[in-house]
Amino acid sequence: MRRILHVVxxxxxxxxxxxxxxxxxxKSAGGLWExxxxxxxxxxxxxEALRREIVEELATDVRxxxxxxxxxxxxGEVTIRLSxxxxxxxxxxxxxxxxxxxxEWVPIDRLLELEWAGPDLPAVHLLSVSA
Structure with a gap:
């Protein structure tokens, strides 16, 4: 059975x-943007998970x-479920x-210029078409 890893x-x-x-x-996907x-x-x-991760990674908080x-x-053996x-x-x-x-703070209309990790692409495309 395929393992699902939920990521935010x-x-x-x-x-x-x-x-x-x-x-x-x-790291896995090293050099790619996310x-x-x-x-x-x-x-x-x-x-809750997102706020915890942002504090750990970036030493700030979000709403x-x-x-x-x-x-x-x-x-392969794992499915990444990215929210x-x-x-x-x-x-x-x-x-x-x-x-x-x-x-980097990237203007929304330039997001597609970066090389993104696969799981992030649906959100990148959604943002790009709404720019």
Missing amino acids: AAVIVRDGAVLACRRLPG FPGGKVEEGETLS VIEELTTDDTDL CLRCELVGPAPEASSDHDRL
């Missing part, structure tokens, strides 16, 4: 730009506005990340 990501929008994070080299977030732990809501997408990506949530910052703008080597 923050689509943080500020002044017409979205926070994109490049994964550290040597929205910040991580695994949902047992008993957590999507919002969840709405769910944008939830999509499955099959990766992307539109958020706004309620803490300081992040300057560094524990899981990424670059953070």
